[in-house]
Amino acid sequence: MNNISLEGKVAIVTGAASGIGLATAKLLSEMGAVIALIDINESGGVDAAGQIKKSKGKAKFFCCNVTSDFECKKTVDTIYKEFGGIDILFNNAGVIRRKNITELSEKEWDLVLNVNLKAIYLLSRYVIPIMIEGGGGSIINTGSGWGLKGGPNAAAYCAAKGGVVNLTRAMAIDHGKQGIRVNCVCPGDIDTPLLHGEAHQLGVDEESFIREAADRPLNRIGVPQDIANAVLYLASDLSSWVTGSVLVVDGGGLA
Numbered sequence: 001m002n003n004i005s006l007e008g009k010v011a012i013v014t015g016a017a018s019g020i021g022l023a024t025a026k027l028l029s030e031m032g033a034v035i036a037l038i039d040i041n042e043s044g045g046v047d048a049a050g051q052i053k054k055s056k057g058k059a060k061f062f063c064c065n066v067t068s069d070f071e072c073k074k075t076v077d078t079i080y081k082e083f084g085g086i087d088i089l090f091n092n093a094g095v096i097r098r099k100n101i102t103e104l105s106e107k108e109w110d111l112v113l114n115v116n117l118k119a120i121y122l123l124s125r126y127v128i129p130i131m132i133e134g135g136g137g138s139i140i141n142t143g144s145g146w147g148l149k150g151g152p153n154a155a156a157y158c159a160a161k162g163g164v165v166n167l168t169r170a171m172a173i174d175h176g177k178q179g180i181r182v183n184c185v186c187p188g189d190i191d192t193p194l195l196h197g198e199a200h201q202l203g204v205d206e207e208s209f210i211r212e213a214a215d216r217p218l219n220r221i222g223v224p225q226d227i228a229n230a231v232l233y234l235a236s237d238l239s240s241w242v243t244g245s246v247l248v249v250d251g252g253g254l255a
Helices: 019-030 042-054 069-083 106-133 155-178 193-202 206-213 224-235
Strands: 010-014 034-039 059-063 088-091 137-142 180-187 246-249
Touching: 010 019, 010 069, 010 106, 019 034, 019 042, 019 088, 019 224, 034 042, 034 069, 042 059, 059 069, 069 106, 088 106, 088 224, 106 137, 106 155, 106 180, 137 155, 137 224, 155 180, 180 224, 193 206, 224 246
Parallel strands: 010 034, 010 088, 034 059, 088 137, 137 180, 180 246
Antiparallel strands: none
16 A cells, blocks of 8 residues: 555645645645645636646635635535545645734734634634545644744734644544544745745845744755645655644754
8 A cells, every 4th residue: 555645535725826835735636636725816826726737636726715714614515515525634824924912903913813723723614524424534734833932023923823733732632533633734934925025024134034044953944845745744644643743844943
């Protein structure tokens, strides 16, 4: 048996129009999965699905605001009807606002908590019953190194990602007996639009910001493929006895 094959599996990837989500969608497709790409960026999502199809993969884009209960339910129902099941859910959509508590508006706090944390609850709420019906599945949530330690001028993000880490553990406990594994991957600084946007939010030189982010034992920032590889491990049968875990992929930054 090829424990890394995802042949016959249906995978949902959120935040799939760029960065970690896009790299992961492509890799899971290469391993045989049918990909349901979710993003609020419609043009980017359609393009991402097109890239996978050009590589002979099977993919379809679904435009969805993952902070909306109505849209999450509608999208999951549509995916289920389209593909007949859901085996993998990669809760990856995320945003960051680089501000401390006194600088954050309530609207910004709500946005960061809703996209990074609430969306996991909403999508999992509708996917888990489908996974139970299908005999199990794998859920992977995107946390962060700042879900395990604090960081400067990122209060809402640290709060949200800390919540993701412990929500992952709670879900693993609740649904293990139903054959559902729930794990969390915690990236360090990854070369994505999100990271480059942080420099602009902080008002610092982008090149210097990226150079400082590379100051870690492996002497570079990560690339989306680094996280995609970790997600593939957690999605596949290679990790069949792994649940409730937090996999740090950060080039040694936390060390």
